[in-house]
Amino acid sequence: MEFQQKAKGEKGMNETIQNMANLLPYMVEPTITAIKLFFLTLLIGLPLGMVLALGRMSKLAIIRYPIQIYNLIMRGTPLILQLYLIYYQIPKWIQMYDPDFRFDRFTAVVIGFSINYAAYFCEIYRGGIQTIPKGQYEAAKMLGFTKGQTFFKIVLPQVVKQVIPPLGSEFMVLVKDTSLAHVIGVAELYLFSTNQMATRGSMMPVVMAGIFYLIMNWIVEKCFILLEKRLSYYQ
Numbered sequence: 001m002e003f004q005q006k007a008k009g010e011k012g013m014n015e016t017i018q019n020m021a022n023l024l025p026y027m028v029e030p031t032i033t034a035i036k037l038f039f040l041t042l043l044i045g046l047p048l049g050m051v052l053a054l055g056r057m058s059k060l061a062i063i064r065y066p067i068q069i070y071n072l073i074m075r076g077t078p079l080i081l082q083l084y085l086i087y088y089q090i091p092k093w094i095q096m097y098d099p100d101f102r103f104d105r106f107t108a109v110v111i112g113f114s115i116n117y118a119a120y121f122c123e124i125y126r127g128g129i130q131t132i133p134k135g136q137y138e139a140a141k142m143l144g145f146t147k148g149q150t151f152f153k154i155v156l157p158q159v160v161k162q163v164i165p166p167l168g169s170e171f172m173v174l175v176k177d178t179s180l181a182h183v184i185g186v187a188e189l190y191l192f193s194t195n196q197m198a199t200r201g202s203m204m205p206v207v208m209a210g211i212f213y214l215i216m217n218w219i220v221e222k223c224f225i226l227l228e229k230r231l232s233y234y235q
Helices: 002-056 061-076 079-095 105-130 134-142 147-184 189-200 204-230
Strands: none
Touching: 002 061, 002 105, 002 147, 002 189, 002 204, 061 105, 079 105, 079 147, 105 147, 134 147, 147 189, 147 204, 189 204
């Protein structure tokens, strides 16, 4: 009896491993889509966030207040609603002037993610810049540095060190948020796994997707740990 139970257990385990192996080739493409979305969001969102941060600290109210409102809207409303608006509503407004205008689904997702995360990056950058003592600006001015030289050679290297931990957290959230792309039909990892779950009647595809997200976030965490060590000379 015990032998039969053990044999059944081994058979079930072998079947599970086989099913996982069969799924893996089909998960490559949606995983690549999620990774592409992750990197394109950073490519656009990180520099845009810095521009917004500098504008957010501007002495000109005409620049500062619109950015404050922008950040409030982007951070205060769900990303899902923003994706719906960008993909379904904005094209309708543009088509009033250009009837041939169309939005590719993936492009719409990249734009939505980029402008949303730029608002978060903006506040992270701003917090980092404001931690730099004003005395350093005054000392740089006395040494003959221009404002640009002061920012890029003195302030920015220190800001990078300050913002690494919160940026790391945002990067990990972004990895998970790529699953929201499914709301407008982008075939990424989450959408694939839920479709497979419905087809197969098994939780295995979703569990495997969760493992993929976990591995990606583990890589992100390790990268930021190494980066923090490289920048430890600022301590």
